[in-house]
Amino acid sequence: MSGAALEFAAVAVLPQDQAEALAAMLAGMDPWRTLGYGPEALARSLTTPHPDLVRYLALRRGRPLGLAVVRRPWLRGAYIELFAVLPGAQGRGIGAALLGHIEETCRGHTANLWLLVSGFNAQARGFYVRHGFREIGPIPDLIMPGQDEVLMRKVL
DSSP states (O other), rough: OOOOEEEEESSSSOOOHHHHHHHHHHHHHTHHHHOOOOOHHHHHHHHHHOEEEEEEEEEEETEEEEEEESSSSSEEEEEEEEEEEOOOTTTTHHHHHHHHHHHHHHHHBBSSEEEEEEETOOOHHHHHHHHHHHEEEEETSSSSSOOOOEEEEEOO
8 A cells, every 4th residue: 555654543442333333344354253252243343442541544545455453551561452354454554553553652561472373374373483583372262162372472
């Protein structure tokens, strides 16, 4: 995507209409589709206030291209609860830029970045490894019977 620069916005909660639109997209994407997350639950997670959560949007010309939800503090670091690049924006460096923004925001305040990635999501696992995350180990049946979630860590 060329043209306007990528911008980042950090918000405590997303406006309801924006959360619903993003949640509908997420519910149709893996891993959320396979794990059975519906748009209502995803929208609720984007609009429920919590003092330890920050939602980050990657925007171009005001249009969301990616989003992340980060919990801090969490296990001597920050935990990326949700990380997504929306359809049409994937493969264009949006995820790397958003992850880099999160790292810069956390650097100096936390020692680690943590996340869980679905074991079946090979593309996401590879992305995180390429960006310095190390697999700590699988957690079987955490979200869905028969599916592993893999805990990953990056030391900042």
